[in-house]
Amino acid sequence: MKIFRIASATCALAVLLLAGAGTVARADAAPSASAAELKDAASKAPTTSTLAAGDPGGAITGTVSDVPVSDAKVGLTLGDVANQVGQNKIGINFTWTLLCGFLVMFMQAGFAMVESGLCRVKNANHTYMMNFFVYGCGLFAYWILGFAIQMGGAAGSGNLGGLQPLASEHTLSLFGKTWGVFGQTGMFLSGHSYDVGVMVIFLFQMVFMDTALTIVTGACAERWKFLTFSVSSVLMGAITYPLFANWAWGGGWLAQLGSNMGLGKGYADFAGSGVVHAVGGVTALACALIVGPRIGKFNRDGSANAILGHDISAVLIGCFILAFGWFGFNPGSTLGASGAGCLRIGSVAVNTMLAGCTGTFGALLYMWVMKGKPDASMSANGLLAGLVAITAPSGFVNPISSGIIGLIAGVLVCVSVAFVENTLKIDDPVGAISVHGACGLFGVISVGLFADGKSNYGGAWNGVTGSVTGLFYGDASQLVAQLVGVSTLVGFVFGFSYALNWVLDIFLGQRVSAESEVAGLDLPEMGQLGYPEFVFTPEPAFMTATPQAAVA
Amino acid sequence: MAATKSQGRSFSLFIVGITAAAIGVASFSSGIGKLALIGGLVMLAASFGLFLKIKPEEGEVADKGQPAVMRVAGVLAAFLGWVIVLFGLNLSTTVSGRMVTTIIGIAVSLVGALALLPAAANKNPIWKA
Numbered sequence: 001m002k003i004f005r006i007a008s009a010t011c012a013l014a015v016l017l018l019a020g021a022g023t024v025a026r027a028d029a030a031p032s033a034s035a036a037e038l039k040d041a042a043s044k045a046p047t048t049s050t051l052a053a054g055d056p057g058g059a060i061t062g063t064v065s066d067v068p069v070s071d072a073k074v075g076l077t078l079g080d081v082a083n084q085v086g087q088n089k090i091g092i093n094f095t096w097t098l099l100c101g102f103l104v105m106f107m108q109a110g111f112a113m114v115e116s117g118l119c120r121v122k123n124a125n126h127t128y129m130m131n132f133f134v135y136g137c138g139l140f141a142y143w144i145l146g147f148a149i150q151m152g153g154a155a156g157s158g159n160l161g162g163l164q165p166l167a168s169e170h171t172l173s174l175f176g177k178t179w180g181v182f183g184q185t186g187m188f189l190s191g192h193s194y195d196v197g198v199m200v201i202f203l204f205q206m207v208f209m210d211t212a213l214t215i216v217t218g219a220c221a222e223r224w225k226f227l228t229f230s231v232s233s234v235l236m237g238a239i240t241y242p243l244f245a246n247w248a249w250g251g252g253w254l255a256q257l258g259s260n261m262g263l264g265k266g267y268a269d270f271a272g273s274g275v276v277h278a279v280g281g282v283t284a285l286a287c288a289l290i291v292g293p294r295i296g297k298f299n300r301d302g303s304a305n306a307i308l309g310h311d312i313s314a315v316l317i318g319c320f321i322l323a324f325g326w327f328g329f330n331p332g333s334t335l336g337a338s339g340a341g342c343l344r345i346g347s348v349a350v351n352t353m354l355a356g357c358t359g360t361f362g363a364l365l366y367m368w369v370m371k372g373k374p375d376a377s378m379s380a381n382g383l384l385a386g387l388v389a390i391t392a393p394s395g396f397v398n399p400i401s402s403g404i405i406g407l408i409a410g411v412l413v414c415v416s417v418a419f420v421e422n423t424l425k426i427d428d429p430v431g432a433i434s435v436h437g438a439c440g441l442f443g444v445i446s447v448g449l450f451a452d453g454k455s456n457y458g459g460a461w462n463g464v465t466g467s468v469t470g471l472f473y474g475d476a477s478q479l480v481a482q483l484v485g486v487s488t489l490v491g492f493v494f495g496f497s498y499a500l501n502w503v504l505d506i507f508l509g510q511r512v513s514a515e516s517e518v519a520g521l522d523l524p525e526m527g528q529l530g531y532p533e534f535v536f537t538p539e540p541a542f543m544t545a546t547p548q549a550a551v552a
Numbered sequence: 553m554a555a556t557k558s559q560g561r562s563f564s565l566f567i568v569g570i571t572a573a574a575i576g577v578a579s580f581s582s583g584i585g586k587l588a589l590i591g592g593l594v595m596l597a598a599s600f601g602l603f604l605k606i607k608p609e610e611g612e613v614a615d616k617g618q619p620a621v622m623r624v625a626g627v628l629a630a631f632l633g634w635v636i637v638l639f640g641l642n643l644s645t646t647v648s649g650r651m652v653t654t655i656i657g658i659a660v661s662l663v664g665a666l667a668l669l670p671a672a673a674n675k676n677p678i679w680k681a
Contacts, residue, residue: 140567141570144570144571144574144575145570145574145577148578175642187574187577187578188574188575188578190578223614225610226555226559227555227559227562227563227603230563231563231566231603234566234567234570238570261641263641263647263650282665285665289669289670289672289673290673291615292614292615292673292677292678293677293678293679295614295678297679298677298679299679300679300680302679424666424670425670425673425674425677425679426670426673476647476648476651477647479651480647480650480651480654483637483651483654483655483658484637484641484654486658487633487634487637487654487657487658487661488634488637490630490633490634490658490661490662490665491630491631491632491633491634491635491637491657491658491661492630492631492634494630494661494665495627495630495631495634495661495664498626498627498630498669499627502623502627506604507600507603507604507607508603508604508607509607509610509613511613511614511615512554512610512613513554513610513611513612513613514611514612514613514614515611515612516554516611517614521554524554524555525554525555526555527555
């Protein structure tokens, strides 16, 4: 009889949960067997005097008596239990998403160390300060405007309680279809967006946005005017990044390529190879083209000089901080640890580790075989390249594919750095264009190739039933959707970033004076040396050309 | 010349202006919202005026400028490739057809980003001086 009562109680609970009722029927009708079961369990709960004696084994802490009762007269009901189950799910997902967001925020420290370590000591303070202030610029811009553009129409995430206050997407009708263009709610997190779920998604998406912004500072390091960097970063956080992020993640037109055009499951970018890294990478390319190379980077015949960074230990430690933060980046992008396929977080985390590992192997072995030394800075970039490339496919691929993607990215970053420097004659002190731009785009494409169709995030992706499946597993249309995303990155995002920063160049000037550049930016721009007690060794003649010679 | 008080003042005005403009957009339906938007846009314009005014204080930069025509051509090519992709999706309903138009569009964008604009940047670079 007892078994029957337990089974009936379980079935009743399951029916309520499956119905997905946000407001569960109050069990104030006639007491049922299940209600009696709950009453029985409540009567057997440990008393306050029992708990007062301590619970060293943890056996009596966390029982039925911890479930809130909505009506003390009625006592504990199935409704109370079901509500608590629902809140537990959301609580687990909130906690997971927030903790992962905190990890991603810590990546700013890693970026600061990597970028500053790869720059000369005379620019250390300036480079650190750009990485420091970009956090404030981005956060502020995102709060007042960017978040609304990106997520203002992104309602529907069941993992975070629905996010119903974010339900206003501006749309366009084109080719007989309706396409999302930008969100319209959430500015200043005021009004209806003053909501617990919205706060969680704001924090998580904000730290992603700031990651994209900080990529640009590396490519323009050692000659970017601090004022122009600040204005550029505010505008990127307010407009450029949120716009593409809306199209991919906020219910915009790229995400709708599946439902509107039958292209796979629409543009799929699990954690942001495209949204975060490629947006940062192509913007870095645009800004590096405008700001020009550092004095002394290229000789008259166009050959490049190696300008070594001042602290390889900071670079490598920074890389480990970034790799650690990536465990927030990728697994956190499930936006939960409970429900809707979220248990795949383990797979996502392992994929992330593996791609970073094989990326390091790819770059290190390439440099060792081709150049004769296992170059430290390129090995570091190899680790980051693998991580960048796996960011988009991490939720859709198996571990073997992760290893392959990371390995290819590790080699790709070496080839790309040489191409950018020797063929394009673009000066990128930290390799940001290659690490984040080239490998970010490769990551986007790799979703369309390697996605194995085994993931299942609530049975659909971008509103299209089924799992994301790439070309190698039978769906060529997914690759087309990914390529449309690539086109948007190299066409729209790059073009828009270039035009925006060209305008800033006209009004503000992107570059510091030649005099400041030769002296190092720490004193002229920041008023303080990064390492005041260091004794600077003289630089080679080509790097200390007088300003007059440089501008002649 | 590097960082100055004038730069700090103009950046502060820019931040106040963009904040006021955002407040205006967020509460556009109210009278105060419209006022905030207008005030914000005026402050933004003023901040850009200040930026332009203090720009010469920076001193001579080690960059001789890039030919504007090539730069415009590069940006337009980048955008054109993207437009080709968007329209190409409607020219064909087959996956292979859409794949071809998308790759053509990407190639056009890359010509702008990796050929025309670097060529503009390397027309009069500091290292050739």
